[in-house]
Amino acid sequence: MLPTPDTSHVPYTRVYEPAEDSFLLLDTLSSPSETAFLSSRFSTTAGGCAPLIVEIGPGSGVVIAFLTAHAQTILGTQHVLTCGVDVNRFACAATGRTAAKAVAETMANDDGSGGGGGAGWFLDAVQGDLVAPLRDGVVDVLVFNPPYVPTDELPVPVAGGAERGTTTTFEEESHLLALSYAGGRDGMETTDRLLAALPTALSARGCAYVLLCAQNRPEEVKERIRATGGGWKAETVGTSGKQAGWEKLQIIRIWRATHDA
Amino acid sequence: MKVLTLNFLTCAVKTCKSSADSFPLHPKDAELAHDDIEINPELLANVLPRIDWTALRTTSTELGFPELPAQPPTVEELEADEALLKELHSLLLETQMMEGKLVCGCCGHEYAVREGIANFLLPSHLV
Numbered sequence: 543m544l545p546t547p548d549t550s551h552v553p554y555t556r557v558y559e560p561a562e563d564s565f566l567l568l569d570t571l572s573s574p575s576e577t578a579f580l581s582s583r584f585s586t587t588a589g590g591c592a593p594l595i596v597e598i599g600p601g602s603g604v605v606i607a608f609l610t611a612h613a614q615t616i617l618g619t620q621h622v623l624t625c626g627v628d629v630n631r632f633a634c635a636a637t638g639r640t641a642a643k644a645v646a647e648t649m650a651n652d653d654g655s656g657g658g659g660g661a662g663w664f665l666d667a668v669q670g671d672l673v674a675p676l677r678d679g680v681v682d683v684l685v686f687n688p689p690y691v692p693t694d695e696l697p698v699p700v701a702g703g704a705e706r707g708t709t710t711t712f713e714e715e716s717h718l719l720a721l722s723y724a725g726g727r728d729g730m731e732t733t734d735r736l737l738a739a740l741p742t743a744l745s746a747r748g749c750a751y752v753l754l755c756a757q758n759r760p761e762e763v764k765e766r767i768r769a770t771g772g773g774w775k776a777e778t779v780g781t782s783g784k785q786a787g788w789e790k791l792q793i794i795r796i797w798r799a800t801h802d803a
Numbered sequence: 804m805k806v807l808t809l810n811f812l813t814c815a816v817k818t819c820k821s822s823a824d825s826f827p828l829h830p831k832d833a834e835l836a837h838d839d840i841e842i843n844p845e846l847l848a849n850v851l852p853r854i855d856w857t858a859l860r861t862t863s864t865e866l867g868f869p870e871l872p873a874q875p876p877t878v879e880e881l882e883a884d885e886a887l888l889k890e891l892h893s894l895l896l897e898t899q900m901m902e903g904k905l906v907c908g909c910c911g912h913e914y915a916v917r918e919g920i921a922n923f924l925l926p927s928h929l930v
Contacts, residue, residue, distance in 0.1 A: 590848075590849060590852065590878075591849060591852040591853050592846065592849040592850045592853060594811065594853070619849075620846075621845060621846050621849035621850070623807070623850065625808060625811070627923075629924065631920060631922070634920045635918070635920060638919075638920075663846060663896070665805050665807060665808045665811075666804050666805055666808040666919075666920075666921075667920065668804070668808070668812065668920065668921045668922075668923055669920060669921065669922040669923060669924055670815060670922075670923030670924060671815065671923070671924060671925070671930075674815035674817075674923060674925075675812050675813065675815050675921075675923035676811060676812065676813065677811055677812065677813045677826060678820060680811050680853075699924055700924075701922075701924040701925060701926050701927070
């Protein structure tokens with residue numbers, strides 16, 4: 543088991559606290575099948591060009607920090623760049639700190655063989671909407687734990703407002719947390735926008751990991767992705783394995799067949 | 804925000820993406836900070852192939868750094884040139900833009916950078 547990044551500094555009144563969905567992403571991304579897939583695509587011998595990993599909506603930063611700190615184990619190379627994009631400014635700050643702590647822990651546990659114990663390089667977390675701030679075609683691995691809970695209304699990020707200061711009201715904090723879970727119709731309104739942006743956001747060797755809950759109708763989502771043409775594939779690569787309740791979770795991997803290893 | 808990050812960012816306005824003027828974004832009133840980070844030549848060699856060199860030259864000059872060579876070094880040239888390795892390491896990974904604005908050369912929108920975090924959320928009339 544790879545150690546889970548420390549998130550004890552994260553203000554959970556304003557930033558989504560790591561939960562079952564976050565931990566399913568950690569387990570899935572470090573599973574034998576996904577480390578084999580990612581290593582075959584991105585290990586240094588497979589190209590010599592450092593992959594860029596982007597997490598959309600990192601929240602506490604636990605997932606992107608995990609990927610950064612354990613880059614060598616998960617991607618077969620430590621020459622990895624990582625960053626995050628979150629609508630919540632507090633999440634951006636939290637993510638930077640979580641990543642720095644996780645990388646420092648990996649380096650402290652270095653066995654002396656050099657190279658920082660296999661950690662990659664966390665660049666930055668920027669505040670933004672999905673992949674909007676990113677140049678087309680630069681993302682090699684995209685990870686998204688979306689706001690997936692079906693809700694009557696979809697909250698809208700505030701460009702300025704609450705997040706300008708260091709203090710927040712209860713309403714502002716509720717709004718920030720709602721942005722992290724409320725998914726609108728079928729819990730898919732934000733995820734659908736991200737899926738539509740994937741073909742331009744991802745590099746030729748790019749792939750994406752997106753978390754879905756049962757109410758998102760994952761089988762239909764995968765079928766829609768496959769039906770877009772262009773060689774896109776979508777498969778379930780991790781599940782929460784629990785039958786009880788409506789929040790049964792799964793991770794789908796989306797990638798292009800043209801670059802199949 | 805690191806200078807290397809700027810090499811991956813562009814204007815968030817959809818209609819700007821197809822314009823060459825939207826990348827790189829232009830730093831304005833930039834306050835820089837310097838982190839001491841151990842140099843990693845192997846990482847730089849692996850990052851070099853994916854850098855947009857022309858954009859990096861622009862950013863570097865606009866931030867007041869010495870002009871970079873017109874052509875990017877090859878990986879072999881970089882590995883053999885300790886001075887260039889140090890220069891790129893310092894520019895790409897150690898230099899942080901803490902405050903200021905990033906301006907789109909296409910639409911003129913200014914993205915604020917505060918405490919090292921850039922804000923790319925657009926006001927509703929630009930979404």
